[in-house]
Amino acid sequence: MKKQFLMLMLGVMSLPVVAMAAGPDFNGAWARDAANSDPAPSAMWLTMNGGPGGPGGGGRGGGRGFGPAQVIMTVHQDAKSVHVELQGVTREYELDGKSHTKTTDTGIQKAEITANLQGDTLVIGTSQPYGGMPGNATLNIKEVWSLSADGNTLTITTTRDVPAKQETFKQVYTRTQAQPGTICSAGCIAPGR
């Protein structure tokens, strides 16, 4: 009887753990694994020079003296939301599956964003004018986040869909010990909260 009680208590105590384990846990700092990631298409694709981050792009203008920066993404997740910081850009996603209207990066147009946990994945949907400028074609973005079995590899599969073209690409991140606010060896500054 005593043994059964202890087992029951252990079971009750482990309930929160089970509840958290019911969905994926993306918390932590993540370093982009460039070797296993697809080249990210430029948000302004088809610019003649490839655009920032696009084929042949990057490195135009700007400061000097930094080598290729290690990309660190930090994620803070709780039951209701996911907070993402990547290269100085902050995103906040409410995990209720409802559409939320947010301002695009240009500050001029609006985006409709939904996010929710679906099984072992986080699915984020965004619908916005392509570059956030008036009169753009509508861009629909779907991100699917998933973790490896050991929880140390994060894969984000992104589909960008405009009337002109659909693009799908994969970004792979590995868990890192780099803390927010620390300076990375490759010359980057991991974003802090």
Next chain:
Amino acid sequence: MAKNISRRKFFAGAAAASGLAAAAPVKLAAAATAAAAQTPAARKPAAAVGLPDVWGQDFLYQWSPPENVKRDLTPGSAQIRLSCSQDITNREGSDYAAMFKAMRDGGWTACEAASAGWLSRKMPDTEVKEIKAQLKAHDVVFYGIHCAGNIIAPDPGAEQWQRHIIDAVHSADDMGCQLVLTHSGSMYPDRNRPHPLNWSREAWSRSVNALKNICKSTAGSKVEIAIEPVNTEAINNPWAFLRLREDVGDSRLMCGLDITNMVFSSNAFRMTEMLNTTFDLLEDKISYVHAKDFVWDGMLPGLDWAMNGTGNMDYETFLVRISRIKDAKMYVEFLRSADEYQQAQRNIRAIAAKVGVKVYGTQAQSLA
């Protein structure tokens, strides 16, 4: 809309955008040169150039859009015909039936020819008839001959280019085309290279005289001579085009409108206003329109071409305004492959459908 800005402010912005921001005397010199280009008699004070101030007018360039830009997205009744730079050609042995069928299958219902190739070969009358018959059979409009010429080039280039334009007008007449497209050009032999004196009295006079010569030599023709305003040339804004038309004094002088060719730092993020201002000024003087898009993605005021509908261009306003002009035709150019042209067309058709603008013909699903 544009009456609250002085000519000096406009040219100050233009000078800054050209990398001359730190050179205040240059701004004044530009304004002075522009003023000197006016003939003294019967000229109203030129106060209507450039977009209006937004805020902070005495310490900031007016490069950000106002907070509440009005966008009237009421479409017009015109159905826009699309063309692209995969032109009609008259190379010997061309299969015109196949050529126009391919255009239609690709959703392109209008076309233009590049002048150098087109004029390099004298076609027999039977071939001209065949072209016209196949155009009609496939419901494709051959509206113009595109002359990337330089009618103010150093002599003897200017005269040769003017002769070329005149020949193109005659050829356009033969083919039943609406227009010949050309430029005012540059004081350098290379039209695409901006000469420091392209905005001088001399360049202006050469432009006006060249066009007077072309109009005089083609008098009686109904072919429109469409001038494309371009940043690097004297005619680089809608006000300059209007003044050119006035000084040349011929109603056949029209605008081959390429809004993106008039973009610089001052208006790169104010395209809704730039579009509305330009169409308000030129609406009944626009022969046809070029369709491009751009982004500003560098430290210098350097712009790069972007896929139509993904950059700074307000394509909803653009398409709506085009749909309000007669016989609307839109020429998609500067892309890199047939596939990219199809992508551009999909974006254009999708945005048009969103705002209720009709685009003539259909884009085959197999190509879409």
